[in-house]
Amino acid sequence: MLYFIKNKRVLQLLYKKSGLYCVVLIACVLLPFLSIAQNTQTIIYTVKDGLPSNALYRSIIDKNGFLWIATEIGLSRFDGKKFRNYSTTDGLTDNEITDLFTDSSNTLWVIPFRRSPCYYNPTTDRFENDETNPELAKIQLGTSNRPHLLQFSGVAFSNGNRQTFIYANNKTQIFLKDYSFKARTPLKITEYQKGRFLIFAEDSIRDFTNGKIEARYAVNKEAIACESVGNNVYIATSNSILNYRFDKTGAVQLITEKVFPFELRIFCKTGKRFAITSVSGTTYLLDKNTLELSAIVSAAEGIPVRNIQEDKDDNIWLSTMDRGLVKVQQKRISSLENPELKQNFNTLIKIKNIFAGNNYGELISYDGLYVKKLMLNPDKNTNAWVRTIINTNYGLYVASQAGSFLINEKSMTVEKAFRGWDSRSTKAALLINDSIMLMGGHAYAFTYNLKTKKVIDSIAKRVVSFGADLSGNIYIGSNEGLFLWDQKKLTRVGENRKGFLYKINAIACSPDNLMWIGLGTDTLMLMKENKWIASIALGDIIPGNVCKALYSNKAGELWLGTNKGLNRINYTYQGNQFTYYNTYFGTADGLIGEQVNDIIIQDSTVYAATNEGISYLSSYIRLPVSNIATFISGIAINSKPGELKEFYALNYDENNITINFSGVDLTGFIPFFEYSVNDGKWERTEKIELKKLPFGNYKIKIRAIRRDGKPSTNEAVVRFEISTPFWKSNIFRILVVALMLAAIMYIQQRRNKRKQKTLLQKILTEKRITELEMQALKAQINPHFIFNCLNSIKGFIYDRDYAQADKYLDKFAELMRSTIDNSDAAIISVKDEMNYLDNYLQLETLRFEDKFAYKISTCISVDVEKVFVPAMLLQPYVENAIRHGMRFLENRKGIINISATNENNFLVCVIDDNGIGREKASALKSKMHIEYQSKGMNISKRRAELYNIQQEIIDKKDNYGNAAGTTIIVKIPLDLKP
Secondary structure: OOOOOOOHHHHHHHHHHHHHHHHHHHHHHHHHHHHOOOEEEEEEEEEHHHOOOOOOOEEEEOOOOOEEEEOOOOOOEOOOOOOEEEEHHHHOOOOOHHHHHHHHOOOOOEEEEEOOEEEOOOOEEEOOOOOOOOHHHOOEEEEEEEEOOOOOOOOOEEEEOOEEEEEEEOOOEEEOOOOOOOOOOEEEEEEOOOOEEEOOOOOOOEEEOOOOOEEEEOOOOOEEEEEEEOEEEEEEOEEEEEEEEEEOOOOOEEEEEEOOOOOOEEEEOOOOEEEEEOOEEEEEEOOOOOOOOOEEOOOOOOOOOOEEEEOOOOOOEEEOOOEEEEEEEEOOOOOOHHHHOOOOOOOEEEEOEEEEOOOOEEEEOOOOEEEEEOOOOOOOOOOOOOOEEEEEOOOOEEEEEOEEEEEEEEOOOOEEEEEHHOOOOOOOOEOOOOOEEEEEEEOOOEEEEOOOOOOEEEEOOOOEEEEEEEOOOOOEOOOOEEEEEEOOEEEEOOOOOHHHHHHHEEEEEEEOOOOOEEEEEEEEEEEEEOEEEEEEEOOOOOOOEEEEEEEEEEEEEEEEEOEEEEEEEEEEOOOOOOEEEEEOOOOOOOOOOOOEEEEEEEEOOEEEEOOOEEEEEEEEOOOOOOOEEEEEEEEEEOOOEEOOOOOOEOOOOOOOOEEEEEEOOOOOOOOEEEEEEOOOOEEEEEEEEOOOOOOOOEEEEEEEEOOOOOOOOOOOEEEEEEEEHHHOOOOHHHHHHHHHHHHHHHHHHHHHHHHHHHHHHHHHHHHHHHHHHHHHHHHHOOHHHHHHHHHHHHHHHOOOOOOHHHHHHHHHHHHHHHHHOOOOOOHHHHHHHHHHHHHHHHHHHHHOOEEEEEEEEEEEEEEEOOOOOOOOOOOOHHHHHHHHHHHHOOOOOOOEEEEEEEEEEEEEEEEEOOOOHHHHHHHHHOOOOOOOOOOOOHHHOOOOOOOOEEEEEEEOOOOOOEEEEEEEEEEEEEEOOO
């Protein structure tokens, strides 16, 4: 444990006295500090917390408040929350960093082991080295080296080879070479005028002007370290510190020599003060002006310290050899240090002694020196949780899971035990007045008179918590929400508020009669006279997500325990306006455990039962609250990291922006952050990701939320200008309009030409169709057919078969009439087409003396009067079936089937015959003289192409592969109109 002792008289006695008397004196002085809670708190950060190594050399705080730590495996930057580690991949020339410092321009320099120095570039979040800046390669540090800050000329570096280099204005020059000092490396080089230097070495102080070295003063001290502040140089020897002061002329004067009764090992600047560490391991803080001891930081556990740093909040940071980074701060919260008290406590009460209950059915009493334990349950088990401890006129009332008990607080004995059904407070209890107590269990709530030892009232309800306001209203918190208990009746409270329907963990009434309702979820609710006032969300300003405990003994102030710490909420409620701010206390402030299960206040001292023990603090405590500076640590455009700038001009497609940032607070408080875009609404965030931003100007502001819940005034601001896409610029719009007009004109011309072409094509097509239809008409009425028909009529007359001749002549006349009628219409109905084919086939069957039969069928789905086909399109196919299929058919009667069906927006006409087939007909045609060559098929094919009609011919075969006829399929679009 490390601690401060600030009484100067005590400090003087501690190192002036010697022998047994000194030992006795030290024991007398330190014993009170060791027997009670220490006045300081120690927090140790190691590799588990993010450090690259536990072996540290030095730490320093830069102008922004970041703590930089030099380690043997890299450099680390700490903002109070997380460590950002740097290595050779970030520009360091070596991972072992032995020293670091800031120069007069606040540039951070690091000294790697046996490599050239590097300095930090905040715009790139990298280090400039001898590759990015060749002037740094000229600085040869060697194994041993010292840096020196110069007032006018930059930075000087000395090595163990008797060489010194000055780096200024991005240029390096050799300052000293082969000097004859006793020590190989000067202790300190200062500049009293531009170009005039004082060199402090172990044997002397010398003047260096115009390239000449002159001795001024002899020193002859074995130095261990040297520091300078302004015109003062401090040289630490094995047991003293010499203070030299120089003026503008270079005159040097020994002001004082402070001698110590112990051997010194470490001497360094902490920031505000000096620090020395003895060989025994004790660290002292010294006043810079007087070199008097102002505090002791004692490493009782033997922590080996290498360097000491002090921040603006008086926290001490120790860089250790192998224990990591040690933070020593004034303890804000104290804890009971007895080892038996370092356990989980569910509840506590403070009378003269502190009484607390744990999970195992134990009641523990602590009087400041001794711990007494009372086992309430014979068997120590986890089902004996002590829920509540209440001080009554009849003794301590202890409610536990295993039973309820009246305890004699002085003798710590059980005066009465209530078990089983008699134990009515296994979940909660609340004292209403001197004699009336509320008791609650897993199924019932009771009102109990302690004086008469009788139950006054009861009601069925599983109880989690109790509460009562100043008007005497009794509230029951349960798993189902909040209820008002009045005259054997439960009334649900706040039905219109969803939060009141959840589990109620804790209820408290403040002296201004406000009812505070702590939910088992992440909300604290406030009401008065059963009316909701406000809801406070946990997780942002108030860390945690479960309300565990509530306590208020002062109007305007509420203490809240959550699973993440202790909170003091200061509020005002006037004219229906509720405002508040929160002060958070966590383990970094000394709270012994993270989860606070119960809170009690006595004599302005707040006691908190936690999962690790009992902590206490003044109810008036004021933690350090200061503005938290926020810094942008990285910006990525379209996932590509770039340099840090205040303004970015981006292309229209560079519109995905990620911003990383941090806020520096070394007090232990972990701040929240929020950002706004173009002075809009502030939104809470840990990382800013802006996706697919429209073109325009953006101003992003980021700020931290302080410990008291108020926003910090130190904001980080960055601006972006995303250019307008070229297709949205005015010039592009004018060009587009012009191109559209030109395109419209071009399209219009093309359309006109196309229309003219289409019209001409239509005229030509119509002319061609007319010609084809005339050819078709001629083809239908071919002379040979007419001749055969007339011959047939003549034969009937010759055979005196006048009836058959008359019938044939009628059919022939009807066919001629239909042919002539159809020649006037290019498109006719299916009905007319089928009638025409029927007349034609009747004539042919008469002529061929019933050598074949035919059948014409139309599907019922085909509207024969509203579906149209090209006139006489099918007749050539039927004629072909007769001439080449039926004509030479032997041994069987021919059959021609003609059908029409509706299929997929087509009229499908099928002409099927069982004739000799195309192959045999073609062979016969080549052997015999054909008296007439029909052109109908070719004409029909050309007509079909004009009307987009599909044709298919199928040669049928029997099981033996012989020709079995021909099938012709003609698909006519249904959209044909006359």
